[in-house]
Every structure is written in structure tokens, then in C-alpha cells.
Amino acid sequence: MVGVAVVGAGHWGRNLVRNFAALTDVELKYVCDLNEKVRQTIREIYPRTNVTEDFQKVLNDPSAGAVLIATDTPYHFDLAKQALEAGRHTYVEKPLAMSSRDAQELVDLARSRGVKLMVGHLLEYHPAMNYMKKMIDRGQAGEPLYLYFQRVNLGIVRKNENAWWSLAPHDVSVACYLFGDQPVSVSASGHAYLQKGVEDVVFANLKFADGKMAHIHVSWLDPHKIRRVTLVGSQKMVVFDDMAAAEKIRVYDKGAEVRSVASYAEAITLRTGDILIPKIPADEPLKTECRHFIDCIINDTTPRSDGADGLRVVKVLAAGSESLARGGEPVSL
Numbered sequence: 001m002v003g004v005a006v007v008g009a010g011h012w013g014r015n016l017v018r019n020f021a022a023l024t025d026v027e028l029k030y031v032c033d034l035n036e037k038v039r040q041t042i043r044e045i046y047p048r049t050n051v052t053e054d055f056q057k058v059l060n061d062p063s064a065g066a067v068l069i070a071t072d073t074p075y076h077f078d079l080a081k082q083a084l085e086a087g088r089h090t091y092v093e094k095p096l097a098m099s100s101r102d103a104q105e106l107v108d109l110a111r112s113r114g115v116k117l118m119v120g121h122l123l124e125y126h127p128a129m130n131y132m133k134k135m136i137d138r139g140q141a142g143e144p145l146y147l148y149f150q151r152v153n154l155g156i157v158r159k160n161e162n163a164w165w166s167l168a169p170h171d172v173s174v175a176c177y178l179f180g181d182q183p184v185s186v187s188a189s190g191h192a193y194l195q196k197g198v199e200d201v202v203f204a205n206l207k208f209a210d211g212k213m214a215h216i217h218v219s220w221l222d223p224h225k226i227r228r229v230t231l232v233g234s235q236k237m238v239v240f241d242d243m244a245a246a247e248k249i250r251v252y253d254k255g256a257e258v259r260s261v262a263s264y265a266e267a268i269t270l271r272t273g274d275i276l277i278p279k280i281p282a283d284e285p286l287k288t289e290c291r292h293f294i295d296c297i298i299n300d301t302t303p304r305s306d307g308a309d310g311l312r313v314v315k316v317l318a319a320g321s322e323s324l325a326r327g328g329e330p331v332s333l
């Protein structure tokens with residue numbers, strides 16, 4: 001059995017609580033939250049779990065071998081550092097930290113203590129994303145050329161992080177995951193309309209060494225609720241629409257070919273073929289992610305979204321912030 005403590009059981013953390021409470025080989029030992037209303041709700045649903053506002057109480061109990069941090073992002077680093085120093089396997093919600101230096105420190109700490117560090121890059125566990133990844137790895141889309149992400153909605157408006165840090169970690173992690181690479185430069189433009197210094201909308205471009213690109217549009221000030229990833233490959237184009245109840249993936253047999261028609265001329269032919277809607281398992285990505293963390297602890301394996309992955313994403317986010325501050329100038333990584 002792995003004893004688990006969830007720290008921060010607000011809007012998102014309660015989903016972690018629900019999932020870990022339902023997993024086999026897991027005992028939900030503690031839920032820790034500063035908010036009494038949150039604690040009261042958890043007590044009512046999970047009467048056998050220790051509910052506390054005192055994080056030290058969690059750290060003092062060695063039977064809580066795994067600590068999950070789902071507090072507001074600015075507290076991730078400090079809480080994760082304490083958990084790692086106490087020798088706990090640690091899961092941190094995205095983003096891992098708010099600076100590359102802090103994220104690096106957590107990675108180093110996990111390595112030196114010999115414990116797991118995993119980051120909640122949820123989309124890496126989404127069956128539809130895994131389908132897209134397999135297509136790319138098997139060359140079924142041809143050469144992957146570029147990706148674009150749309151993650152827009154009205155709300156949730158946050159105060160202590162902008163839309164880039166709040167929403168883009170998912171897209172950055174998926175871009176790196178699908179391409180199996182990290183960008184060499186980032187440029188980002190955005191604007192703070194509602195609160196001074198807190199960008200509500202950001203348009204970013206990630207460039208990869210071999211010419212691949214990823215464009216990310218995030219906003220919490222938008223009339224549409226869109227969660228979409230589009231991959232353009234040299235042979236096929238693939239769209240993942242997370243708002244679709246079913247049919248989340250569509251594979252378009254579309255493309256363009258440049259052929260030499262004479263020694264001096266080229267012709268571009270466009271190809272429009274069938275559209276395939278594959279059957280994607282309806283597994284809850286968060287359940288898969290939580291199970292994966294426990295399996296990595298039990299089997300002593302490296303999480304897919306490990307600390308290094310978390311650090312890579314934070315480096316891209318930090319470069320994006322720098323570019324935002326410099327009016328969209330590309331920032332090298």
C-alpha cells in the first residue's frame with residue numbers, strides 16, 4: 001500500500017482526492033488544505049481520512065509516503081521542496097514551479113533523495129493524445145510539420161498567474177511530448193486587459209531545431225470554449241477536439257505534394273481523401289495519470305511526466321514570459 005497525502009483540495013485538487021481514494025494499493029491518509037470550508041467538505045465525503053490544515057503533520061507521518069501538491073501555483077515550489085526534503089515521492093500539479101531555477105532545484109533534490117518527482121501534465125495521459133503520438137512515432141502522418149493549440153474560454157480568471165502560466169503548460173508539454181523534442185526559441189505576444197500585469201490572452205510560437213513549429217493561443221477572455229490540437233503532417237492532418245463528447249480525434253487524409261514536372265518547373269498537387277474517426281478509449285486521463293504515479297513508485301520506474309519534463313516546460317514558460325516582456329521578441333532556450 002502507498003499512503004498518499006493530497007495538499008490543496010480546491011477546484012482541481014478534489015479530483016486528485018477522488019481518484020486516489022478509489023485506487024487499489026493506495027490509502028488516502030491525509031488531505032491538507034488551509035480553507036476550513038474545503039476541509040469540512042472532505043471530512044464529510046472521506047470520514048476515514050485525516051483532514052488537516054497543518055502540512056508539518058503530514059510530513060511528520062512517514063506512512064504518508066507520497067505527497068501530491070495541488071495548491072495555487074506560487075506555493076508549489078516551497079511545498080514540493082519540503083516534501084522532497086522529507087524523502088517523499090512527490091507529485092506537483094502543473095506548472096512544476098514558477099522559475100527554471102526553482103524547477104531545477106526540485107529535480108536535483110528528487111534525484112539526490114532517490115524519490116519520484118512527477119508533474120501533472122494531464123494531456124500526456126489522454127488516450128486521444130496517445131493516439132496522436134503513436135501516429136507520429138509510426139510515421140502514419142508522414143513527416144510532422146507543425147502543431148497549433150487553441151485553449152480558450154471565458155474564465156477561470158486567476159490573479160497570481162497569467163493565462164500563459166495557467167493554461168499553456170498543457171500545450172507546451174504536449175508539443176514537446178508529440179515532437180519528442182524541446183523548442184530552441186519562443187516568442188509570445190499578449191495583453192493584460194482585466195488586471196494590471198496579468199495577461200488574459202497570449203499568442204506564442206515555439207520553434208524547434210528542425211523547422212517544426214508549435215503555435216499556442218491561450219485565453220480566459222474569449223467567447224468560445226475551445227480545447228483543440230491540430231497536427232499538420234506531410235501525409236495526414238490530425239485534429240484532437242477535447243470538447244467533443246465522442247469522436248475526439250479526426251484523421252484527415254489530406255496533403256500537398258511538390259513534384260518536378262520538367263527540369264525547370266515544379267507543380268503542387270493537393271490531395272483530399274477520407275476522414276477517419278478512430279475509436280478512442282473513454283478512460284479518464286486523470287485516473288490514468290494517478291495510477292501511473294503509484295505504479296512508478298511500486299515498480300521503481302520513471303514517470304512519463306517526470307521532473308525533467310516539468311523543468312523543460314517551465315523553461316519554455318519562462319522564455320515565453322521574457323518574450324512577452326520584450327514585446328514578442330524571440331527568446332532562445
Ligand SMILES: NC(=O)c1ccc[n+]([C@@H]2O[C@H](COP(=O)([O-])OP(=O)(O)OC[C@H]3O[C@@H](n4cnc5c(N)ncnc54)[C@H](O)[C@@H]3O)[C@@H](O)[C@H]2O)c1
Pocket residue numbers: 007008009010011012013032033034035038055070071072073075079093094095120121122166
Ligand atoms: N491538470 C489540470 O488539468 C489542472 C486543472 C486545473 C488546475 N490545475 C492546477 O491545480 C492547482 C490548483 O488549482 P485550483 O484551480 O484547484 O485552485 P483553487 O484555488 O481552487 O484551490 C487551491 C487550494 O489550495 C489550498 N491551499 C493554498 N495554499 C495552501 C497551503 N500552503 N497548504 C494547503 N492548502 C493550500 C487553498 O485553500 C485551495 O483550497 C494549480 O496549480 C493549477 O495549475 C491543474
